[in-house]
Amino acid sequence: MPLFTAIGTAVTAVSAWIGSLGTLGAFALKTAVGVGLSLAAQALAGKPKEQNFALNGELQGGGDLPRSFILGKYATAGSLVWANAWGKSGDTPNSWLTQVIALSDLPVKGLLEVWVDGEKVTYAPSGADSIFGYSVPEYVKRGPNLYIKFYDGTQTVADEALVTRAATAERPWEATRIGRGVAYVVVHARVIDNMFNGFPSFRFVVDGLKLYDPSRDSSVGGAGTQRYDDPATWGGDGDYLPAVQAYNLLRGLKYNGKWFYGLQNLSAARLPTADWIAQINKCRQTIMGASGLEPTYRSAGEIQIDAPLSSAIEALLSACQGRISEVGGVYRIHLGAPDLPSIGFTDGDILSTEEQEFTPFVGLADTINGISATYPSPKDNWAVVTAPPLYRSDLEALDGNRRLMADVPFDFVPYPEQVQRLMKSALEEARRFRRHTLVLPPRFWAYAVPGAIFVWNSERNGYIDKLMRIDGVVDRANLDVMIDITEVDPADYDWDSATDFQPPVDGAVGPIRVGPQTIVDWFASPDVVKDNNGVSRRPAIRLSWDGSDERIIDVIGVEFEVRNATSLEIVYSGRTDQPNVGSLLISQGLVANVTYGVRGRYIPRSERETLWSNWLNVTTPNVLITDVYIEELAQAGQDVGNRFKELQQEMDEFFRPRLVELLDAFSLEGAVGQIERQRIVASLGDALAQITEERRVRVSENEATAQFLRFLQSSLGTTNARLITEETTRATADTALSSQITQLTAETGSNAAAIQLEATARADADGALSSRITSLDAEVDGNLARLIQEETARADGDSANATSINGVSADFNGRFAQGLVKFEAVAAPEGVDARFSVLLRAGTSQSFKVSGFYVELYTEGGVQKSRMAVQADQFLVTSGNSRHYPMVFENGELKLAIANIGTVNAGLLQSLNGKMKIDLNNGTIEIFS
Structure with a gap:
């Protein structure tokens, strides 16, 4: 018995002459029926197939490629339509490779999966994607590096990124290149270390054509709203059934009313709907499989239009053990088990x-x-x-x-x-x-x-x-x-x-990558910064990790981030280049009795990936602004020196880069929310102007958030001006937060100016915080001028703290000058403290000078005390009405030009020329001639 017997046109074609063969009729009929109708017999005889419908696994190129289309859910590498290298990333020119890849020459239902270099990646586009498309998360490293944008063939305008960004004078992409009727993807890949192995290769799983299913058409005996003369009604589960696919090929596929593939002008009467509907329903009938109920017969594939229709039909029939019969020009399909x-x-x-x-x-x-x-x-x-091969030992016997x-x-x-x-x-x-x-x-x-x-x-x-x-x-x-x-x-x-059923053994696919390394034994604990006498002066956190040699092979450092555990704001980040030490004490930007989250990761010498640790929460000790009791001048000098060192440390931290990244992704996962975006864009050549406004709301059982963002941009070549505003309110069961950030930037060539305004109000179960920061920057060829103002008010159950800091900085060709003015007031059960500090610093990174002073009130042992300290090469006091300075401190000496002294307590008095000496402690007077 032939395998997958197809009752084709050959049977009917020979009927006319078989009847005239007389006694040879029976033999001739058997011969005609058996010739060329068995796929298995052809395989056994070594007869080649007419057409190979194997998957198109490699990207095709060239102008002589036949058009093709996708039936069902099927994969293809597509054909290359256009490619160009463009853009700049840092100092790397032509850092982006853009490819336009056609998937089907008829519109399709959608793109289901994307495979990159043999690996299935995440593909979940949304309306919030950029003009480049969906950023593949597996290829995000120092920013997005792979974008996918899909068009299903119904598009009416050209791709914006191709027209305005990726095209060049040598390789243009005009606004008229819409690709009507063609389903295609635009792929943007950025050159980056250890990201792609040469040019990336792709496979795309496409949800194919919408087809007409007569079993879903109530006007021809089916049940449904589909109508053959209205393609807008087509599409459904029949798109994946071989009987429906064969029916559409026999009726002929069209685009925009013009024939594309299959038979032409075949009337519906020549495909009896009752017979076809019965066979379509046989395909649709469910059968229990290993993964649950599934249709008895499904099929999917890519068909090139140069393939003979008979070959395409034969491939579909092989998916359902089907046969096509033709009698008097009427085609019927017979599939599966006998009727x-x-x-x-x-x-x-x-x-x-x-x-x-x-x-x-x-x-x-x-x-x-x-x-x-x-x-x-x-x-x-x-x-x-x-x-898995099917062997039958009983049949072999x-x-x-x-x-x-x-x-x-x-x-x-x-x-x-x-x-x-x-x-x-x-x-x-x-x-x-x-x-x-x-x-x-x-x-x-x-x-x-x-x-x-x-x-x-x-x-x-x-x-x-x-x-x-x-x-x-x-x-x-x-x-x-x-x-x-x-x-x-x-x-x-x-x-x-x-x-x-024998479950197939699936092979491992995708690139072989070295797994990312996690930091080992990462730990954070509360600690303090002490002075030379062992007195706690500042709150700190001690970070620790496994620094043994076998753990830090190819590791040159450890980087860390510290965030406020309530607001999740990053308050400090840094690194150490001594990973073998295994620990690090940090105190910059930390406030007493506040819970912070800390995470860390290795910094490798190579470009391999490392992972951040989990966030570890740690509460800093309640160490407030205090000082030691002054018993001797030596101790006072040490305290003053330590305070000026702390001021320098604060200045280092204060002048860290202030510009923050705005317009972060706004996740609605696990919540109920809405995003409304309004955007207008105008572009011509290198000129671009755009305004984007976005309103976001999100609620869940534990949180309510509202956000308003405004983005204005004007750019012409390397000249770029932007204004970004971000306003946020957020409420949880124990926290309320309001924040506003405004950022203005102007860039032309290597010259840049920026202004950033930040305001935050937060209240939670532990306290309340209000802060305002203003930052102004101007930069020309690396020469930078900066002005920063920061005001903070904080209160909790243990203390109240108010701080105001003003700073200026100028840097020109490696020479810098900086100034810092700080007001701070603290009230706590242990006492109250207030300090006014001024610090100046100028020079180069190798050699610089520091000067300043501070005035403070502090509590020691329940006693209120005060102090003023000055650090300067020369300290002068003048009334302003005389050219003389009555008091000068210089080179370690105090000099008085005029003194009006009542009681003097001293040990030794002597003249400047050494002629007279009065020893008050020993009661002697010496005069020398």
């Missing part, structure tokens, strides 16, 4: 005066007792794989202990279990050897059509309700009908997934 019999006959109905032929079995060359098959595997990057295999390609069946079901049913049916050629009287003429099922009860052959399928028909001149029939059995299509 119910249309009529029956017995031995007495056969015309005994006519010739008869009986074949109880086929020759060894046509015998099959095992099947192997290939199919595209979605889990293996859609590579063509081999299904019947065939003289020979293994007779058929190798069948299922190019259109990317479903592993369906492939094995087809293999099993095909092998069972192939063992139905019994075949008869006989003549029936005219009353059977109406039922004798190819593909029909008869019931035969034959005492001569021992048949009881034997089902037979008509494979060939010849009409006699006297209305007798000669038929060629083959035994069939519905049991051949029985399937038990639990016992029959």
Whole structure:
């Protein structure tokens, strides 16, 4: 019995001359039916296929490529339409590679998956994507490095990024290049270390054409709203069924009313809807598989329009063990298990005066007792794989202990279990050897059509309700009908997934990458900064990690970030280049009795990936502004020196870069929210002007957030001006936060100016905080001028603190000058403290000078004290009305030009020239001549 027998046009075409062959008619009919209709027989004989529909796994290029389209859910590498290198990343020119890749020359339903360099990546585009498309998260490293933008073929305008960004004078992309009717993707990939292995390769899983399904059309006997003359109503589960796909190819595919592929002008009457709907429903009927209920037959593939229609139909029929019959120009499809019999006959109905032929079995060359098959595997990057072979030792014993295999390609069946079901049913049916050629009287003429099922009860052959399928028909001149029939059995299509299905072994796909390294034994604990006498002066956090040699191979440092655990604002970040030490004490920007989150990661010498640790929460000790009791001048000098060192440390921290990144991603995952965006853009050549306003709201069981963003930009070549405003309110069960950030930037060449204004108000269960920061920057060729103002008010259950800081900084060719003025007031149960500090610093990074002073009130042992300290090479006091300075402190000496002193407590008085000395402690006076 042939495997996957197709009752094609050859059967009907030979009927005219078979009837005139007389006694040779039966032999000729058997010969005509058996020639070229068995895929398995062709495979056994080594006959090549007419057309190869294997998956297009490599990007195609060239102007002579045939157009193609996608049926069902199928993968393709597509064909290259256009490519260009453009843009600049840092000092790297042409750092972006943009490719336009066509996927289907007819519109499709969507793009389901993206595979990059053999690895399936995340693809979840949204309306908030940039003009470049969706940023693939697996390829985010120091910013986005891979964008995917998909067009389904219904687009009416050209891609904005191609027209305004990626195109160059040498490789233009005009606004008229819309690609109407063509489904395509635009891929932007950035050159970056250890990101791509050469040019990236892609495979795209496409949800193919929307098709007309007569079983969903109530006007032709189906059930639904689809109408053949209204393509807008097409599409549904029938798009994935081989019977629906074959029906559309026979009716002919069109685009915009013009023929594209398939038959032309075939009327609906030549595809009887009742017959086709019955077979479509057989495909749709569910069957229990390993992963649950699934349609009995599905198919998917890519068809090039230079492929003969007969080859495309044959590939679809192989997905459902189907056959196409044509009688009088009418096409019917027969698939899967045999249908119910249309009529029956017995031995007495056969015309005994006519010739008869009986074949109880086929020759060894046509015998099959095992099947192997290939199919595209979605889990293996859609590579063509081999299904588990089906061997039958019982059949091999019947065939003289020979293994007779058929190798069948299922190019259109990317479903592993369906492939094995087809293999099993095909092998069972192939063992139905019994075949008869006989003549029936005219009353059977109406039922004798190819593909029909008869019931035969034959005492001569021992048949009881034997089902037979008509494979060939010849009409006699006297209305007798000669038929060629083959035994069939519905049991051949029985399937038990639990016992029959062999799960395929999926191979590992994708690039082999070294896994990212995590930092080992990361820990954070509260600590303090102490002075030389062991007195706690500032709150701190001690970071620690495993610094052993085997842990830090290829590690040159450890970087860390510190954030406020409530507001999640990053308050400090840094690094150490001594990873082997295994710990680091940090205090910059930390406030007493506040909970911070700390995370860290290794800094590798190479470009390999490392991962941040989890955030660890730690609360700083409650160390406030205090000082030690002054007993001697030496101790006072040490305290003053330490305070000026702290002021310098504060100046270092205060002048860190202030510009922050705005317009962060706003996640609605796990929450109910809404984003409204309004945007206007105008561009011409290198000129671009745009205004974007975005309103965002989000609520969940634990949080409510509202945000308003405004973005204005004008750019012309390297000249760029931007204004960004971000306003945020946020409320949780124990925290309320309001913030406003305004950022103005102007850039032309290497010259830049920036202003940033930040205001924050936050209240939570532990306290309240208000802050305002103003930052002004001006830069020309690396020479930078900066002015910063920062005001903070903080209160909690243990203390209240108010701080005001003003700073200026100028840097020119490596020479700098800085000034810092700070007011601070603290009230706590231990006492109250206030300090006014001024610090100046100027010079170069190798050599600089520091000067300043501070005045403070502080509490020591419950006693209120005050102090003023000055650091200067020369300290002078003047009334302003005299050219004399009555008091000067210089080079370690105090000089008085005029003194009016009441009581003097001293040990030794002597003249400047040494002529007189009064020793008050010993009671002596010495005068020298």
